[in-house]
Amino acid sequence: MAESILELKNLCKYFGGVVAVDHLNITVEQGKIISIIGPNGAGKTTIFNLITGFVRPSSGKIFYDGKEINGLKPYVIAKMQIARTFQNVQIFPQMTVLENVMVGRHVRSRSGFIFSTLFPPVFRTEEKKIREDAMQFLDIVGISHFAKNTAGSLPLGNQRQLEIARALAVEPKLILLDEPASGLNTRETLNMGKLIEKIKKMKITVVLVEHDMELVMDISDKVNVVNFGRCIASGNPIEIQSDPDVIAAYLGG
Amino acid sequence: MGHRDYIGLIIMVVVVALIPRLIENDYYIGILVFTALNCLTCMGLCLLMGYAGQISLGHSAFFGLGAYATGILTVTLGWSPWAAMGAGACLAALVAVVVGVPSLRLKGHYLAMATLGFGAIVHIVFVAAVNLTGGPNGIAGIPHLHLFSFELSTDKSFFYFSWAAVILGLFFALNLIHSRVGRGLRAIHGSQDAAGSLGVNTARYKIQIFILSAVYASVAGSLYANFVNYIDPGPFDVMHSVLLVTMVAVGGMHNIWGALIGAVLLSILPEFLSALSDYFGGVGISYNPDYDMLIYGGILLAIMLFLPGGLFDGFRNLLRLSFNTMDNIKKRVFS
Numbered sequence A: 001m002a003e004s005i006l007e008l009k010n011l012c013k014y015f016g017g018v019v020a021v022d023h024l025n026i027t028v029e030q031g032k033i034i035s036i037i038g039p040n041g042a043g044k045t046t047i048f049n050l051i052t053g054f055v056r057p058s059s060g061k062i063f064y065d066g067k068e069i070n071g072l073k074p075y076v077i078a079k080m081q082i083a084r085t086f087q088n089v090q091i092f093p094q095m096t097v098l099e100n101v102m103v104g105r106h107v108r109s110r111s112g113f114i115f116s117t118l119f120p121p122v123f124r125t126e127e128k129k130i131r132e133d134a135m136q137f138l139d140i141v142g143i144s145h146f147a148k149n150t151a152g153s154l155p156l157g158n159q160r161q162l163e164i165a166r167a168l169a170v171e172p173k174l175i176l177l178d179e180p181a182s183g184l185n186t187r188e189t190l191n192m193g194k195l196i197e198k199i200k201k202m203k204i205t206v207v208l209v210e211h212d213m214e215l216v217m218d219i220s221d222k223v224n225v226v227n228f229g230r231c232i233a234s235g236n237p238i239e240i241q242s243d244p245d246v247i248a249a250y251l252g253g
Numbered sequence B: 001m002g003h004r005d006y007i008g009l010i011i012m013v014v015v016v017a018l019i020p021r022l023i024e025n026d027y028y029i030g031i032l033v034f035t036a037l038n039c040l041t042c043m044g045l046c047l048l049m050g051y052a053g054q055i056s057l058g059h060s061a062f063f064g065l066g067a068y069a070t071g072i073l074t075v076t077l078g079w080s081p082w083a084a085m086g087a088g089a090c091l092a093a094l095v096a097v098v099v100g101v102p103s104l105r106l107k108g109h110y111l112a113m114a115t116l117g118f119g120a121i122v123h124i125v126f127v128a129a130v131n132l133t134g135g136p137n138g139i140a141g142i143p144h145l146h147l148f149s150f151e152l153s154t155d156k157s158f159f160y161f162s163w164a165a166v167i168l169g170l171f172f173a174l175n176l177i178h179s180r181v182g183r184g185l186r187a188i189h190g191s192q193d194a195a196g197s198l199g200v201n202t203a204r205y206k207i208q209i210f211i212l213s214a215v216y217a218s219v220a221g222s223l224y225a226n227f228v229n230y231i232d233p234g235p236f237d238v239m240h241s242v243l244l245v246t247m248v249a250v251g252g253m254h255n256i257w258g259a260l261i262g263a264v265l266l267s268i269l270p271e272f273l274s275a276l277s278d279y280f281g282g283v284g285i286s287y288n289p290d291y292d293m294l295i296y297g298g299i300l301l302a303i304m305l306f307l308p309g310g311l312f313d314g315f316r317n318l319l320r321l322s323f324n325t326m327d328n329i330k331k332r333v334f335s
Helices: A044-051 A074-079 A097-104 A114-118 A126-142 A156-168 A187-201 A213-220 A237-241 A244-251 B003-022 B026-051 B059-076 B081-104 B110-128 B156-179 B178-192 B192-197 B201-226 B240-251 B256-281 B289-306 B309-335
Strands: A002-017 A018-029 A033-037 A059-064 A081-083 A174-178 A205-209 A222-227 A230-235
Touching: A002 A205, A018 A205, A018 A222, A018 A230, A018 B178, A033 A044, A033 A187, A033 A213, A033 B256, A044 A081, A044 A174, A044 B256, A074 A081, A074 B178, A074 B192, A081 A187, A097 A126, A097 A156, A114 B156, A114 B178, A114 B201, A126 A156, A126 B178, A156 A174, A156 A187, A156 B192, A156 B256, A174 A237, A187 A205, A187 A213, A187 A244, A213 A237, A222 A244, A222 B240, A230 A237, B003 B156, B003 B192, B026 B059, B026 B156, B026 B178, B026 B201, B026 B240, B026 B256, B059 B081, B059 B110, B059 B201, B059 B240, B081 B201, B110 B240, B156 B178, B156 B201, B156 B289, B178 B192, B178 B201, B192 B201, B240 B256, B240 B289, B240 B309, B256 B289, B256 B309
Parallel strands: A033 A205, A033 A222, A081 A174, A174 A205
Antiparallel strands: A002 A018, A002 A059, A222 A230
């Protein structure tokens, strides 16, 4: 078995009396595509929010690369090379496509507040490097021809690609994709699948939350099924498709 | 910084250099000095509002802190005006930390509420702390600034100096906007969650930009005290804070040039109105400056309804539209 990069141990999250995540145990092996599926409201996005520090766990532990990371702030977790995308695309609509990705280079560059104020960008070699690097990440997802467009003006499919380019710009070891194919048409979804496999080839571990079963079953190395905040099944796509608990959860048995 | 920004800066230098040749009247030069000070404050406020998406309704308090720091330290303690300006800026920064840290760590417009209360408190202190601030009588006899051995005592010399300060402030602000930090700030405005997920320390950046904008306002306040040599609590009330926000919003808060345009227009508007009033006075229509606020309110309302991006965006869209129309006409004619 490959080494695990992320481990959720007995993770719980309650919002008031609502149980969003309930003693959840998931292990993510390095270099794999791991999917988390489950009905709406099963707690999938909350799991991502817990991993990336947007919400604090009620109890339980999150281990990343052997270190405990629960309770850290989102920007600290980003520095530890975990990147994510959002279910409702969260691009920076007023900025250009290239600038969006340049923000992704934030943890890979250093200029501070006072330094930035005193010197114009032309005297900063770092700025040029950021721009060039950002352009490469646009190339990877294939939208470099939109570089100068305002991000908010792109169609949804390209906005999702942009969000991934921006997350890749962090140079993550682990990337969390929250429904990257939602709202995309068949052809765009196929391309998204190819992009996710390309990310895997870049030796980045992918955790995928997705409702498009065809996409999930095509590209996943392992699927975790979550219902009412618990992991009810875990295995390779073929095992999952024949699991009686999973069929019951989806068909309401 | 894009090449357009450099062109803009150069145009500004030329215009500032030419204005005293066109306008000889010291009264109008004085108005333009006040305009410069408003520009300085509004630039700081624009960085906060347009680039970090936070509103301060207490910026005249920071303006006042600078002015009173200069007044008290130079007159009572005999400090040099430069040292007093620096001390005022440090004080404003410190106060910004105290006000900003609790409110900026939260999401949402808590800063607006905190600064609104803070502005009111500071104004009351200016009026009530008679031993320190002179109360309603204010502080008189504030010395002029010296630039090396040259005393900035004439309106014209201070005009050049204050606009040089604006250009320097603008230069710094543009550097910041077009940097890693500036992108981080704009990202926070776009989506705080996404910015955080990319490693931007959102709380810290918002606090830093708030400190910077407080320092801009405080320096403007110190310059104000050095220019008029006398301060009282009058100009530092909450209404002035609202006016500053109006200037930024009218010009266009998403662009620092817009904030400048708004500050310039609304600073010279009262003069324009009183000139109109003089002109129409002959036919029995008179204008009372008490209506200024009404007019500002009307302008803000109209801008928010019809040009939410401010005048700057409005002009830009108009230009773009006319270029596009020209292109279309050309295509039709030549095809």
